[in-house]
Amino acid sequence: MTDPHSGSFRKRISRRGFLAASLLLSTGRARAEAPTPLTFDTLYSEFGVRGLVFSPIVKASAGRAVSIVGYMAPPLKAEAAFFVLTREPLAICPFCQSDADWPSDIVVVRLAAASAIVSAGTRVTVTGRLEVGSAVDPDTGFVSQLRIVDAQYRRGP
Numbered sequence: 512m513t514d515p516h517s518g519s520f521r522k523r524i525s526r527r528g529f530l531a532a533s534l535l536l537s538t539g540r541a542r543a544e545a546p547t548p549l550t551f552d553t554l555y556s557e558f559g560v561r562g563l564v565f566s567p568i569v570k571a572s573a574g575r576a577v578s579i580v581g582y583m584a585p586p587l588k589a590e591a592a593f594f595v596l597t598r599e600p601l602a603i604c605p606f607c608q609s610d611a612d613w614p615s616d617i618v619v620v621r622l623a624a625a626s627a628i629v630s631a632g633t634r635v636t637v638t639g640r641l642e643v644g645s646a647v648d649p650d651t652g653f654v655s656q657l658r659i660v661d662a663q664y665r666r667g668p
Contacts, residue, residue: 600632
């Protein structure tokens with residue numbers, strides 16, 4: 512066992528090594544921070560001549576971990592890697608032809624891994640990384656304005 516007062520111990524734990532380890536630990540803490548909670552009421556700040564305007568909290572949360580509570584829209588298939596989260600339970604799938612028609616009360620959720628989808632109308636809490644801006648899904652062709660990616664969900668609020 513190495514004596515902490517011996518020279519070999521001091522050589523192994525240098526000042527530079529200590530600072531590097533401290534930086535790594537602080538970076539790890541930042542990643543473990545709680546996700547920013549969003550609601551459907553906080554997604555957009557206004558509706559102007561150019562359409563919906565993202566709220567300051569959405570703009571500030573782009574690329575960061577967020578959480579939001581809503582309802583799964585009826586899925587296209589029983590097990591999928593994505594679903595649509597809605598403010599209210601829906602009886603039909605809310606996909607749009609264009610992002611110009613994008614409703615203010617849905618968010619596309621791309622799961623970290625394919626998962627069985629719960630029945631439509633089930634309230635869920637989604638956590639993942641927020642992507643902001645128009646995008647076309649290469650697999651489905653669906654257009655979205657907001658996406659939560661690398662997501663997980665759980666039943667209930």
